[in-house]
Amino acid sequence: MRKFAKGDIAAATEAAGFTDVATHINTGNVRLTTAMRSRARIESALEAAYAERAGFDVPTIVFDQSELRQVAAEAEELNAARPDLERHYLFLLKTEPAADRVAALLAKEQAADTVVVRGRVAHVLLGPGYQQGTVDPAGVEKALGVVATNRNYNVVTTLARKWC
Secondary structure (H helix, E strand, C coil): CCCCCCCHHHHHHHHCCCCCEECCCCCCCCEECCCCCCHHHHHHHHHHHHHHHCCCCCCCCCCCHHHHHHHHHHHHHHHHHCCCCCEEEEEEEEECCCCCHHHHHHCCCCCCEEEECCCCCCEEEEECCCHHHHCCCCHHHHCCCEEEEEEEEHHHHHHHHCCC
């Protein structure tokens, strides 16, 4: 199993020239400051630094503070609308998925599991009986055809409160 400890993540981020670096437990989430304005350039710089430090590719997905704040607010809204939720995973996507991929994933929904895609985030909402549902949380990234990382509701909302 490949591991990239938070101390190594912080060191690699700083070595790449980013400042005000902070990590959140061992989630792989990093807060940083940079003069770069291009999300693609930031991701590329971080991926190069992480690959050098870790010895393997580390796909990187960047959300700025306003985007993270919005993602957390949407997550809270979706949670409030579904008091029966047992699990809420957020798939943070490198790019927006193609409409046909989203439609195919949404076609698998049923009462126990729902997917809501908003921009570069797919919310997987799992209610009672989700173990027998048709949406496979582990297969969301593949189904959407984009690079993704997932976090649970608590991590995303905690990060937004802490860093935004």
